[in-house]
Amino acid sequence: MTGLTAKGAATRERIVRAATELILERGVAGMTLDEIRDGTKTSKSQLFHYFPGGKSELVAAIAGYQNSQVMAAQEPWIDRLDSWRAWQGWRDAVITHYTGLTHKYCSVSALVNEVAPTEPELSTQIAAYADRWLAQLAAGLHLMRDTKLLRSDADPDRLALAVFASLQGGLLVMQSKNNIEPLAAALDGSLAMLRSYAT
Amino acid sequence: MTGLTAKGAATRERIVRAATELILERGVAGMTLDEIRDGTKTSKSQLFHYFPGGKSELVAAIAGYQNSQVMAAQEPWIDRLDSWRAWQGWRDAVITHYTGLTHKYCSVSALVNEVAPTEPELSTQIAAYADRWLAQLAAGLHLMRDTKLLRSDADPDRLALAVFASLQGGLLVMQSKNNIEPLAAALDGSLAMLRSYAT
DNA sequence: CAAAGTATGGACCAGGCGGTCCGATCGGGG
């Protein structure tokens, strides 16, 4: 996988882009290798040339890329969720990122569950993305408790779990209703919940 | 479908039970008709005899049944979410119902999204279950605003949407972690959020 | 220019899936 001419890199890129589009549109199960071929002026041999592991490897690559995109979109807030202002900024950043993706499969947790039955190791890999995300939320809340912005009897880990679940659910309902509002309501609700634990 | 011997009804019952088990275990896509056959001492012809519409009809039947189960488990709270006590009772009932189902595909919204690409009409039918559920939550909150338990500037519909999203997300994360805690955290968080809108 | 490595096309394959069909069997009412 090291020898990569410019042409080859471009082809690989096209494959990834098309596959991403398909997964976001119809889910992993709804994406077929033949559709990728049709939509990219490539052939099966190329797909397996660039992704010897087949569909699993392709999905893994896309999941990794999408994850980095989502995390980047939450910058700089996600790294410093240590104030109410930061949480509000984070909320806005998340909404902005998902606006226009309302009808797409975007929930990592949903992806974990979808892949789990057939590809356990891939599933655990993706679950790691979710866990890192959750951990970032928790880290911010720990800071806030330490700096007395949160009551000392608040449980940062449990609150982070609630926020994370709410976020994933917001994405899920957003998709089924093709409307950003559920996500917005979920996030606003989460912030209200957090504030109820303020000092 | 009217002439149904006792024997026939029993067979139909066995099919539904096995299919339900498989769907809860591995999702709709992960369930095959052959597996149902293997696990029920039946044959393909019987499956199509009792469910002429094939897999779609079978899934529809199961979704309807499971939905009724979930809604029944929330009785009597779900019909009268007009007090803080009722909401707490509801929370407990939901947790109780899903305990032991932590590794199952239980989220209606997730089901809607899973089925959507291949079976649009089935998807909208299942979406109706979700909407009814959501509407019940909203109805309770409307009552609470009317009786001044909620501030007059609270938006019952939007709060209900947040609670619903949180619930579905809790189920999703519950499944991926095979642990009831995410659901519990999500529901407790939702209640805290609601209480922050109390008068 | 020539060789070695990379990129590409597309025919082909095996397996799994939902779904069909038909003949055999059962079982209850006239």
Next chain:
DNA sequence: CCCCGATCGGACCGCCTGGTCCATACTTTG
């Protein structure tokens, strides 16, 4: 007892899908 519909078994079909293979063309480099 006999008949007709309900019940049953399982072979079969067509299609789609992920994946393999090999011959051909293109690129780079010495």
